[in-house]
Amino acid sequence: MDLHKALIKAALKIPRREAELLAAHALGKGRAWVIAHGEYSLSATEAEAIALTVEARALGSPIAYLVGEREFYGRPFKVDQRVLIPRPETELLVEAALARMPVVEASVLDLGTGSGAIALTLALERPAIHVTAVDASAAALDCASDNAAALGAENIAFMHGQWYAPVAGWTFDLIVSNPPYVAGEDAHLKQGDLRFEPRQALTDGSGDGLDSIRAIVAGAPAHLAQGGWLLLEHGYDQAPACAALLAEAGFTECVALNDLAGIPRVAGGRKL
Numbered sequence: 001m002d003l004h005k006a007l008i009k010a011a012l013k014i015p016r017r018e019a020e021l022l023a024a025h026a027l028g029k030g031r032a033w034v035i036a037h038g039e040y041s042l043s044a045t046e047a048e049a050i051a052l053t054v055e056a057r058a059l060g061s062p063i064a065y066l067v068g069e070r071e072f073y074g075r076p077f078k079v080d081q082r083v084l085i086p087r088p089e090t091e092l093l094v095e096a097a098l099a100r101m102p103v104v105e106a107s108v109l110d111l112g113t114g115s116g117a118i119a120l121t122l123a124l125e126r127p128a129i130h131v132t133a134v135d136a137s138a139a140a141l142d143c144a145s146d147n148a149a150a151l152g153a154e155n156i157a158f159m160h161g162q163w164y165a166p167v168a169g170w171t172f173d174l175i176v177s178n179p180p181y182v183a184g185e186d187a188h189l190k191q192g193d194l195r196f197e198p199r200q201a202l203t204d205g206s207g208d209g210l211d212s213i214r215a216i217v218a219g220a221p222a223h224l225a226q227g228g229w230l231l232l233e234h235g236y237d238q239a240p241a242c243a244a245l246l247a248e249a250g251f252t253e254c255v256a257l258n259d260l261a262g263i264p265r266v267a268g269g270r271k272l
Helices: 003-010 016-027 031-036 044-058 063-067 088-100 117-125 138-151 211-223 239-248
Strands: 069-072 075-078 107-111 130-135 156-160 172-177 224-233 252-258 264-270
Touching: 003 016, 003 044, 016 031, 016 044, 016 063, 044 063, 063 069, 069 088, 075 117, 075 138, 088 117, 088 172, 088 224, 088 252, 088 264, 107 117, 117 130, 117 138, 117 156, 117 172, 130 138, 138 156, 172 211, 211 224, 211 239, 239 252, 239 264
Parallel strands: 107 130, 107 172, 130 156, 172 224
Antiparallel strands: 069 075, 224 264, 252 264
């Protein structure tokens, strides 16, 4: 079977673009190569590899897990079932952090780092800073460490534990987090890619999805230097609750930032 026929067959089950991406991964080529070489004669092993990944995708497995990576802020990040798949909207959190980070050396804490997408992007964009990345999942930290090695980030340390527990007594110039914020019974947890992602990275099981955000906001003042910022991602309908939590914790200059779709996505405040 040639590549063109394999793609036609695959497109009966999944979108053509996805079929091209999966074929490119199976063949160790780029998507442009796949598009330009439809006449390529597939070996039995190559045809089977494409068919297996297409079938997995047809059953719902995320593209990012099938190809083993997802681009974030222009860099490839290794991802698998140990970590949440980085989303484009989370780049807003990175941009907000870069805009509020001290120009000189700074210390940054990333809570719930997962694949390390946020922490490593900040570390690579600002080589003079030092980033501490915390996660309660040792498996996620292994993935993040692999990404750090692959991307050449040296100004970062990974620590295992729940929220602020591994950094007791430490203070930082900036704290960032993309915590689990989906309500425990939200129907979206049973739909799309979310069915395959680690549940603990999506929801803390609370009825409103805010328990993790409450813990992060409440603990932040003790771990922020004077004038330091807390910035966190939240759900589409959680901006008012986040604003109230920040105000209650004594934060000033509070911000509510919309993503490119106009949806409230990042909340934050500054310690007096």
